[in-house]
Amino acid sequence: MKVVTGVVGNDIHVVANRLIELSLHARGFEVFNLGVNTYLEEFFDAVVETDADILLISSLNGEAEGWSREIKILKSKYKNLDNLVMVIGGNLVVGTASPETIVPKYKNYGFDLVFHQVDLNTGLDTLEEFLKERNK
Amino acid sequence: MSKEKLLIDVGSTYFKVSTSSSIKQHLRDFNKDIFDDLIYKCGEMIHNYPKDDVYICSSANGGLSTLIVGLTHSFSLKYAKNIAFNSGINIIETVVYQDIKDYSIPSDLIDVVIVVGGINSASNIFGDDLYSYLEKLNYSNIVFVGNKKDAPTIAKNIENLVVLPNIIDDKLHIVEENLKEYLTNLYQADIVGKEDIKHLYDITSNQIYSTPYIVNKTLPLIDARFSVVDPFILIDIGGATTDIHYSKDLVDNNIVTQNEYDRLVFKKLGVYKSKESLIFSAKNNEFVYELLTHLKVTENIFEEQSEKALKVLMQLAIFLVLCKMSHYKQAYINLKLLSVNSIVLTGGITKVLNKDEIEGIISFFYKKILSSDHNPTTIMDSNYDIWTMAITDKQSKG
Ligand code: B12
Numbered sequence: 001m002k003v004v005t006g007v008v009g010n011d012i013h014v015v016a017n018r019l020i021e022l023s024l025h026a027r028g029f030e031v032f033n034l035g036v037n038t039y040l041e042e043f044f045d046a047v048v049e050t051d052a053d054i055l056l057i058s059s060l061n062g063e064a065e066g067w068s069r070e071i072k073i074l075k076s077k078y079k080n081l082d083n084l085v086m087v088i089g090g091n092l093v094v095g096t097a098s099p100e101t102i103v104p105k106y107k108n109y110g111f112d113l114v115f116h117q118v119d120l121n122t123g124l125d126t127l128e129e130f131l132k133e134r135n136k
Numbered sequence: 137m138s139k140e141k142l143l144i145d146v147g148s149t150y151f152k153v154s155t156s157s158s159i160k161q162h163l164r165d166f167n168k169d170i171f172d173d174l175i176y177k178c179g180e181m182i183h184n185y186p187k188d189d190v191y192i193c194s195s196a197n198g199g200l201s202t203l204i205v206g207l208t209h210s211f212s213l214k215y216a217k218n219i220a221f222n223s224g225i226n227i228i229e230t231v232v233y234q235d236i237k238d239y240s241i242p243s244d245l246i247d248v249v250i251v252v253g254g255i256n257s258a259s260n261i262f263g264d265d266l267y268s269y270l271e272k273l274n275y276s277n278i279v280f281v282g283n284k285k286d287a288p289t290i291a292k293n294i295e296n297l298v299v300l301p302n303i304i305d306d307k308l309h310i311v312e313e314n315l316k317e318y319l320t321n322l323y324q325a326d327i328v329g330k331e332d333i334k335h336l337y338d339i340t341s342n343q344i345y346s347t348p349y350i351v352n353k354t355l356p357l358i359d360a361r362f363s364v365v366d367p368f369i370l371i372d373i374g375g376a377t378t379d380i381h382y383s384k385d386l387v388d389n390n391i392v393t394q395n396e397y398d399r400l401v402f403k404k405l406g407v408y409k410s411k412e413s414l415i416f417s418a419k420n421n422e423f424v425y426e427l428l429t430h431l432k433v434t435e436n437i438f439e440e441q442s443e444k445a446l447k448v449l450m451q452l453a454i455f456l457v458l459c460k461m462s463h464y465k466q467a468y469i470n471l472k473l474l475s476v477n478s479i480v481l482t483g484g485i486t487k488v489l490n491k492d493e494i495e496g497i498i499s500f501f502y503k504k505i506l507s508s509d510h511n512p513t514t515i516m517d518s519n520y521d522i523w524t525m526a527i528t529d530k531q532s533k534g
Contacts, residue, residue, distance in 0.1 A: 002257075030257075032307070032308055034308075041209070041210060042210045044208075045207075045208035045209060045210035045211055046208075046210070046211065046308060048207050048208050049207055049208055049211045049212060049253065049254055049255060049258065049304060049308065050254075050255050050257075050258060050308065051254065051255075051257070051258035051259075051261075078234070079234045080234070
């Protein structure tokens with residue numbers, strides 16, 4: 001399966017991004033890593049060009065929420081993204097908040113899976129289970 | 137090196153003929169074939185040179201135009217646009233494939249259509265919407281540089297489709313070479329393929345190149361003759377087109393390519409052959425009336441056929457080309473014009489306008505459009521050194 005990944009917005013925290021690429025690769029995904037400093041339109045455009053199944057966005061510096069609010073409008077301009085699995089992880093709020101408030105909020109923005117301060121491997125295990133369920 | 141060379145530039149309006157001791161220009165006679173006209177005017181001189189020592193370039197028929205159909209702005213369209221620019225091709229329109237039904241069909245004949253999109257493992261991207269759009273479009277050539285898997289089907293549906301390797305690799309990076317070579321050759325073929333130009337091989341045994349190509353080749357050598365301060369732009373205003381060449385540092389663009397200098401050819405901003413469209417663009421620019429007032433003339437000047445009218449048209453061409461490259465107009469490329477240190481002018485313009493007249497326009501532009509007192513130095517290539525420097529440097533291709 002094909003995954004497009006990267007760090008959204010003006011965020012330059014690169015360490016997690018490298019780890020994500022390696023882990024996804026090790027799990028057998030075909031990875032298109034757009035790196036840090038990636039804008040929403042580039043993510044969706046990359047999904048279109050690669051015909052990817054999954055878009056996995058990370059955000060570490062606190063920009064996630066601002067960008068996420070624009071997702072629905074932007075995504076509605078694309079005609080063939082209905083089956084795309086959307087995942088986000090990292091530090092999804094500025095300051096602290098509980099997953100009970102964060103997760104529903106991001107699902108409402110259009111994400112299928114939301115991992116606020118969740119360890120990468122746990123997150124990717126959950127993703128794989130989600131994909132298995134979905135393809136049943 | 138010491139051997140005498142004869143350099144000939146066939147423009148849309150003039151011939152320029154240069155020897156080591158002189159440079160002359162002759163207004164073309166449009167009732168005559170290029171070759172006959174040239175022989176009539178300069179035959180005696182030409183016959184003094186062996187074919188090996190005659191070098192010819194031509195811009196007689198402007199540039200090529202393209203329309204690009206691609207999948208996304210961030211990848212396929214961006215990459216194809218970049219390659220088209222580098223090859224000196226005019227982009228008439230870019231079409232995002234998913235919305236292709238919403239685009240109106242340009243009425244002009246398109247020299248080459250570029251279709252692009254998808255990495256090689258993607259497929260079934262293009263289909264009937266593409267074919268029905270192309271059916272209505274008037275074009276001469278078409279090239280597919282998108283995903284490998286779609287190529288056979290598209291080739292079955294579109295006559296004379298040229299298929300080249302994908303310009304997007306499996307890491308979503310740009311691959312320039314194949315398309316660039318194709319477009320450069322097409323441009324070259326367009327110029328020398330004209331019956332008129334082919335005939336010129338009777339007097340030269342060297343390859344005939346397009347003038348913008350030759351000028352672009354000179355840019356890295358420009359320091360040898362002129363005191364230019366980097367970064368610079370070069371504006372070549374001629375009868376059929378206005379070309380602008382610029383160093384890459386001036387573009388906000390993260391695509392890494394090999395060329396140090398790029399160029400853009402504005403097909404519709406010439407002062408003779410495309411005079412009408414130049415005037416049309418001028419009338420659509422809200423600052424032009426103020427500029428005319430500044431030049432102490434009125435709109436009526438457009439109807440005149442005088443030395444003064446020609447000067448004004450050239451001044452407008454400078455202004456319009458700078459507007460087109462600035463952030464004032466969102467174009468394919470916006471240059472960081474506030475960082476420009478020198479503006480070099482070449483072509484017919486150097487014979488018509490003096491330095492003051494040109495500098496007046498440039499500072500008007502910076503004040504009105506960019507609200508700045510920035511004042512790059514202007515350098516006049518009055519002796520066509522730029523054209524003569526690279527034309528004999530024929531091995532430098534590639
Ligand atoms: C190193 C670092 C920097 C370096 C970055 C160098 C670089 N190029 O990478 C520098 C100094 C440049 C920097 C700058 C800033 N930083 Co900083 N930085 C850190 C720091 C100390 C470590 C980050 C790191 O690399 N960790 C190691 C990696 C492996 O872990 P990780 O990033 O947390 O990722 C893990 C998980 O989040 C998860 N994950 C990540 N993405 C995803 C996605 C999915 C789907 C899943 C499942 C999991 C997942 O997987 C990873 C492994 O488990 C953190 C604090 C911390 N201890 O975490 C702050 C931190 C991330 N930075 C922070 C801030 C605020 C900034 C600045 C705004 C500071 C400033 N005021 O200038 C700038 C922003 C710069 C920018 N434009 O982005 C905050 C963010 C706060 C928030 N979100 O609310 C943090 C949390 C510090 C803090 N506690 O305040 N920073």
